[in-house]
Amino acid sequence: MTGTQEWQALDARHHLHPFTNHGELAQKGSRIIVKGEGCYLIDSEGRRIIDGMAGLWCVNLGYSEHRLVEAATRQMAVLPYYNTFFQCATPPAIELAAAIAEVTPAGLDRIFFTNSGSEANDTAIKLVWFYWNLMGQPEKKIMISREFGYHGVTLAAASLSGQWPMHPQHDLPLARFTHVGAPYWYGQGGELSPEAFALQAAGELEAKILALGPERVGAFIGEPIQGSGGVIIPPPGYWAEIQRICRKYDVLLIADEVICGFGRTGRWFGSDTFAIQPDLMTMAKGLSSGYQPIAALAIGPRVGEALVGSGQEWFHGYTYSGHPVAAAVALATIRVLRDDRLIERANGPISRYFADALASLADHPLVGETRSCGLIGAVELVEDQAARRHFAPARKVGLMCRDHCIEQGLVMRAIRDIMVLSPPLIITEAEIDEIVTKARAAFDLTLRDLG
Ligand code: PXG
Numbered sequence: 121m122t123g124t125q126e127w128q129a130l131d132a133r134h135h136l137h138p139f140t141n142h143g144e145l146a147q148k149g150s151r152i153i154v155k156g157e158g159c160y161l162i163d164s165e166g167r168r169i170i171d172g173m174a175g176l177w178c179v180n181l182g183y184s185e186h187r188l189v190e191a192a193t194r195q196m197a198v199l200p201y202y203n204t205f206f207q208c209a210t211p212p213a214i215e216l217a218a219a220i221a222e223v224t225p226a227g228l229d230r231i232f233f234t235n236s237g238s239e240a241n242d243t244a245i246k247l248v249w250f251y252w253n254l255m256g257q258p259e260k261k262i263m264i265s266r267e268f269g270y271h272g273v274t275l276a277a278a279s280l281s282g283q284w285p286m287h288p289q290h291d292l293p294l295a296r297f298t299h300v301g302a303p304y305w306y307g308q309g310g311e312l313s314p315e316a317f318a319l320q321a322a323g324e325l326e327a328k329i330l331a332l333g334p335e336r337v338g339a340f341i342g343e344p345i346q347g348s349g350g351v352i353i354p355p356p357g358y359w360a361e362i363q364r365i366c367r368k369y370d371v372l373l374i375a376d377e378v379i380c381g382f383g384r385t386g387r388w389f390g391s392d393t394f395a396i397q398p399d400l401m402t403m404a405k406g407l408s409s410g411y412q413p414i415a416a417l418a419i420g421p422r423v424g425e426a427l428v429g430s431g432q433e434w435f436h437g438y439t440y441s442g443h444p445v446a447a448a449v450a451l452a453t454i455r456v457l458r459d460d461r462l463i464e465r466a467n468g469p470i471s472r473y474f475a476d477a478l479a480s481l482a483d484h485p486l487v488g489e490t491r492s493c494g495l496i497g498a499v500e501l502v503e504d505q506a507a508r509r510h511f512a513p514a515r516k517v518g519l520m521c522r523d524h525c526i527e528q529g530l531v532m533r534a535i536r537d538i539m540v541l542s543p544p545l546i547i548t549e550a551e552i553d554e555i556v557t558k559a560r561a562a563f564d565l566t567l568r569d570l571g
Contacts, residue, residue: 124164127152138273151526156183159544159551161531172525172532172541172555177347177379177496178410181456182544188411191452195445204233204442213442216451220403220416223388223454228401228418230428233442237378237404238272240415241341244374244400245276246436248339251372251423254430261296262332264325264340264371268302268349271341271376280341283349298332300324302346303354306489306500306508314355321354322361326369334369339399344390347379350538351498353491359394372399372423378415379496382406383457383545386467386494393493399423409453412446462545466494473549477556478541484563486517495545499559501537501566510537511570520569524562532559 122130128149137145152164159182161169174180181188195212202210213233221229234240245263252260263280265271271280278286279293282302287293301308301324309317329337342362346352366373375398380390384406387393391401399422404415419427427434440446457463471494478490478497488502488510501521503511511517518534525532525539532555533540541555 124152125149127164158182158184159547167529169526169529169531170551170554170558172530172543172559174542174544175410176405177384177542178405178408180382180384180406180462180545181409181411181453182546185409185411185456187456188409188449188452191448192412192445195448199444202444203439205437210442210444210447212444212447212451216442216447216454219451219454220407220418224401224418225389225391225397227420228398230419230424232417232419233447234404234415234417234438235413235440235443235446236272237376237402237415238274238277239438240378240402240404240417241271241277241280241374241376242274243417243436244341244402245280245339247400247417247419247423247427248372248374250434251426252338254426257335259336261338262336263297263338264328265297265299266302266342266346267299268304268346268352269299269341269343269376270346270348271343272378298328300328302349302352303358304346304350304352305355306491307350307510309355315357318355318358319361322358322365325362326365329365329369329371334371337369337371339372339374340366341374341376343376343378344380344394344396345385345493345496347496347540347542348535350535351491351496351540351542353493354394359396363396374398374400374402376402378402378404379406379542382453383463383466384494384496384542386463386471388463407453408446408450409456411453412443412449414443414446414450457545460546466545470547470549470552471495474541474543474547474552477552480556481560481563484560484567486563486567492541495543495547497541499539501539501563515570517566517570521562521566524565525559527565528558528561530555530558530562532562 131150132146153161154164155162161171217231220231265280267282269282271277279297282299303321305314305317375391377389381403385393399420401418408414475492481487486501488500488505490499501517518537522534
């Protein structure tokens with residue numbers, strides 16, 4: 121049996137991590153997670169940590185869902201792999217496509233499988249471009265997305281992302297990608313009411329489309345709630361206005377449901393919560409509760425009929441598109457969400473309990489705002505509550521607080537100075553109490569460190 125120190129040495133020597141400063145990591149050593157139990161993680165030192173993030177916003181059923189393990193084992197034994205190229209299909213891929221079509225908003229009933237959210241967004245971009253080529257409008261290709269948006273790391277998905285540090289290392293964004301502001305009222309709304317700010321933020325899209333020329337803009341993409349941008353919940357009116365603008369200028373609307381999908385916001389999709397009618401929808405994470413890498417693009421009638429009716433082969437697809445084991449696990453995930461009524465739950469008393477628990481932190485001197493929707497939430501740490509003013513970024517208050525959370529035995533992610541939560545949908549009231557108690561202790565320690 122290998123121990124923590126040996127693993128850390130091997131990890132530092134051979135294993136490159138995502139979004140990591142490797143010099144720093146080698147000095148500190150990785151935390152090695154060896155086991156999961158319900159909403160808890162156990163590390164290689166035997167410490168039990170409550171996972172307020174459901175992994176990376178994905179393990180919605182917690183770490184011990186035996187029905188998913190059984191689905192994977194059964195499919196592994198019967199047919200561990202076959203592809204969906206060359207006029208072939210497998211029962212899990214077919215049944216999963218139908219099951220997704222049943223839960224997506226009306227019309228989004230053609231499903232293409234990928235292995236990751238990044239690839240789903242890449243596929244959406246290719247399809248937008250193919251669509252406008254088919255429509256005889258080859259100039260209509262510009263993709264508009266938003267500051268703080270995260271859409272993945274492939275060259276095109278990273279170009280969509282509006283987290284600026286991701287761009288210069290890789291000479292991004294590519295041509296034909298541009299950005300507008302986010303509906304981040306708490307941080308950027310100034311003196312405006314949330315409703316007035318919503319219209320102003322959505323209005324940036326209209327101004328951008330007019331500046332570029334509507335005949336050159338192919339699509340707008342947005343997360344219903346921006347997750348890794350800081351759990352930015354758009355104020356009322358925002359999505360209705362975005363929808364109106366996209367329709368007016370004939371710009372396709374893509375909902376990136378990678379985090380919001382499968383119950384996170386208390387409905388099947390964030391598009392249901394915010395009454396969005398997208399032309400295309402990407403999903404991943406909660407689709408398989410993170411137990412298998414699988415993602416999908418749901419395609420509405422407009423693009424779907426153009427694609428199917430084109431009479432052309434569509435030159436696109438992955439070896440593992442619709443992988444039968446991943447598809448079987450995703451199918452089982454949808455069944456569990458239904459059988460255990462977990463989405464109704466995330467829209468019911470447990471989401472109110474979660475919102476109240478977060479709100480109970482509002483009396484802490486560091487807390488400027490708490491917000492949540494379903495089972496996704498955030499706490500803004502600020503220097504000045506009345507002025508909604510954050511600390512100087514160089515003070516790294518969020519990272520300081522995150523480290524204190526871990527010491528307390530809690531995974532809570534820091535995004536700038538926003539502490540965010542996205543717990544498994546199976547979380548109990550007692551576990552929410554534990555998260556909030558540990559978070560408060562971490563906030564106290566952070567305040568102490570700030571002097
Ligand atoms: N869209 C959204 C909205 C996401 O949140 C992706 C696309 C890309 O998915 P893949 O499967 O290619 O990673 C994501 C992923 C974080 C964090 O720290 C968030 C994501 C991934 C990694 C870290 O918040 N979201």
